[in-house]
Amino acid sequence: xxxxxxxxxxxLFVALGLIVLAVVLYLGTPVTIQLMVSAVxxxxxxxxxxxxxxxxxxFNFGVMGFIMLGGYAVVATSYPLNMAFWHSDGPALLGxxxxxxxxxxxxxxxxxxxxxxxxxxxxxTALLILAWFVAYVGYRSQIDPAATYxxxxxxxxxxxxxxxxxxWLVGGLFAAGVAYLIGKVCLGLRTDYLAIAxxxxxxxxxxxxxxxxxxxRGTLTVSPLPWPVPTALETGIKDKxxxxxxxxxxxxxxxxxxTLILFILLQRAYxxxxxxxMRAIRxxxxxxxxxxxxxxxxxxxxxxxxAVLMGIAGAxxxxxxxxxxxxxxxxxxxxxxxxxxxxxxxxxxxxxxxxGGVLIVIAWNLSAPLSxxxxxxLDAGLHVVGLPGIPDVDTRALQTRVFILxxxxxxxxxxxxxxxxxxxxxxxxx
Numbered sequence: 001x002x003x004x005x006x007x008x009x010x011x012l013f014v015a016l017g018l019i020v021l022a023v024v025l026y027l028g029t030p031v032t033i034q035l036m037v038s039a040v041x042x043x044x045x046x047x048x049x050x051x052x053x054x055x056x057x058x059f060n061f062g063v064m065g066f067i068m069l070g071g072y073a074v075v076a077t078s079y080p081l082n083m084a085f086w087h088s089d090g091p092a093l094l095g096x097x098x099x100x101x102x103x104x105x106x107x108x109x110x111x112x113x114x115x116x117x118x119x120x121x122x123x124x125t126a127l128l129i130l131a132w133f134v135a136y137v138g139y140r141s142q143i144d145p146a147a148t149y150x151x152x153x154x155x156x157x158x159x160x161x162x163x164x165x166x167x168w169l170v171g172g173l174f175a176a177g178v179a180y181l182i183g184k185v186c187l188g189l190r191t192d193y194l195a196i197a198x199x200x201x202x203x204x205x206x207x208x209x210x211x212x213x214x215x216x217r218g219t220l221t222v223s224p225l226p227w228p229v230p231t232a233l234e235t236g237i238k239d240k241x242x243x244x245x246x247x248x249x250x251x252x253x254x255x256x257x258x259t260l261i262l263f264i265l266l267q268r269a270y271x272x273x274x275x276x277x278m279r280a281i282r283x284x285x286x287x288x289x290x291x292x293x294x295x296x297x298x299x300x301x302x303x304x305x306x307a308v309l310m311g312i313a314g315a316x317x318x319x320x321x322x323x324x325x326x327x328x329x330x331x332x333x334x335x336x337x338x339x340x341x342x343x344x345x346x347x348x349x350x351x352x353x354x355x356g357g358v359l360i361v362i363a364w365n366l367s368a369p370l371s372x373x374x375x376x377x378l379d380a381g382l383h384v385v386g387l388p389g390i391p392d393v394d395t396r397a398l399q400t401r402v403f404i405l406x407x408x409x410x411x412x413x414x415x416x417x418x419x420x421x422x423x424x425x426x427x428x429x430x
Contacts, residue, residue, distance in 0.1 A: 016359060023366065035362065037251060038320075042313070044310075044313035044316070046341040046345065048313065050342050051266070051309065056281065056299060059192065061195040061198045062202035064202045064329055069175045069178060070175055071318035072171075072216060072326075073174050074315050078166070078167040078225065079222060090149060097139065100142040104134070104135025104138050168258070171314055173308075173311070184300065188296070219327045221325040229247060229254060235247055281295055281298055341353065343413075344409070345421055346418060346422040346423060347422075352419050368398050369397075375397050
């Protein structure tokens with residue numbers, strides 16, 4: 001990396017710091033800290049997507065699903081115990097459903113291995129279909145009465161009341177488990193088909209979490225979720241503004257530390273032999289496979305690693321807002337915007353992902369209020385010259401955010417197609 005490149009990156013981060021300072025002056029310290037918590041958490045999601053796309057060329061458009069799994073992990077791990085559930089027949093009924101699911105999985109697995117005993121072709125396909133049908137019917141025969149009972153007697157299963165820091169790790173594990181299953185099935189698909197598949201899987205995850213009232217309370221939401229630091233009311237500070245700044249600053253510090261640790265680990269991995277192998281597979285998987293590399297296995301590793309970062313980030317986001325609402329997740333806010341961060345920041349560069357994450361979150365959140373001010377000025381000017389004003393100014397200002405993101409992408413593709421901080425590979429002379 002040349003000195004000019006280092007200097008350019010440094011100047012970009014200085015400019016970003018000045019933007020943050022301007023936000024402080026415009027919105028005030030409490031709102032800016034809240035915005036920075038969101039920005040750093042989104043930067044962690046962007047790091048995960050950078051692992052997928054920048055390291056491995058994997059076109060993952062199911063980012064929202066992994067973020068949702070991380071959010072649910074906070075509920076399942078750290079929400080207080082629901083004693084109405086544990087003192088009822090709910091655990092026993094749910095245990096039967098789990099056993100039924102396990103038996104169904106064994107039936108499907110046995111059917112998938114039937115070719116070893118000579119069952120092949122259409123007979124094997126028919127057997128697999130029958131196995132899936134039997135497993136589904138068996139599972140639904142147990143889970144439906146269990147769900148009805150739990151919702152009637154306890155509302156939902158509740159959580160385990162464990163420390164919130166553990167919930168962040170569980171969020172990464174939840175995302176990793178689902179990513180492994182997705183990788184086993186979908187990573188053999190071409191880039192565009194992988195994008196379509198991951199979009200569908202993310203929507204399946206959303207529908208599952210939104211409609212499983214016995215598990216997540218669905219659209220009723222779960223709150224309040226615990227914080228790893230004292231909240232504003234728990235600080236004991238009488239001045240409300242100072243208490244808010246203190247609590248949010250402590251939370252921001254935690255998020256920064258988590259992101260920094262993961263960033264350092266990713267940087268070390270990127271510069272290692274493993275990172276060089278991943279880039280080789282990305283650039284020419286056929287050549288890498290011909291040299292004896294397990295391309296499919298390494299691609300699954302990469303997919304799982306990126307999903308872990310997204311799951312942890314999703315858990316951090318849910319922890320901060322202290323509420324889990326499955327219906328509140330929309331692809332524009334949790335998938336599309338993350339892709340914009342990676343494109344603008346620079347695919348293949350972890351610093352670029354963080355830079356893009358912070359920059360786009362600020363632009364996304366400030367575009368609406370700034371557009372509102374601009375529209376009010378235009379509306380007043382139109383009235384002065386006797387022309388009709390702008391109808392429904394508030395809604396139009398909110399919609400401007402999407403236009404601004406699109407404009408940013410167009411400008412980036414025109415003037416910085418590799419991103420503001422592009423990937424830079426050190427080359428060693430032989």
